[in-house]
Amino acid sequence: MSALIGLQCHLCKSTFPAEATYVCANCLGPLEPIYDYASITLTRETIERRPKNLWRYRELLPITGEPQTGFHSGFTPLVRCTRLADRL
Secondary structure (H helix, E strand, O other), X not given: OOOEEEEEEOOOOOEEOOOOOOEOOOOOOEEEEEEOXXXXXXXXXXXXXXXXXXXXXXXXXXXXXXXXXXXXXOOOOOOOOHHHHHHO
16 A cells, blocks of 8 residues: 655645646646655565565555556666667
8 A cells, every 4th residue: 555645746835635636736836745654664675575566666656546557567677778879
């Protein structure tokens, strides 16, 4: 379960419910997640034991409910692009 409480405007500090809103309705400032950090009982060991995907950090993500992108999201391997690097 997520510890997300709601959203807060970075500029005017107005607060909003935890739903898909991108900017402040009052000043158009960016919204940032607000968490109840005291309710998170996550340890490094717990995270390391979970599958290597985005959802191993579920309690720390600004989402509520079930994931919408699938359970195998994240941890895409990085590939070195030497020819692209040479051109840049």
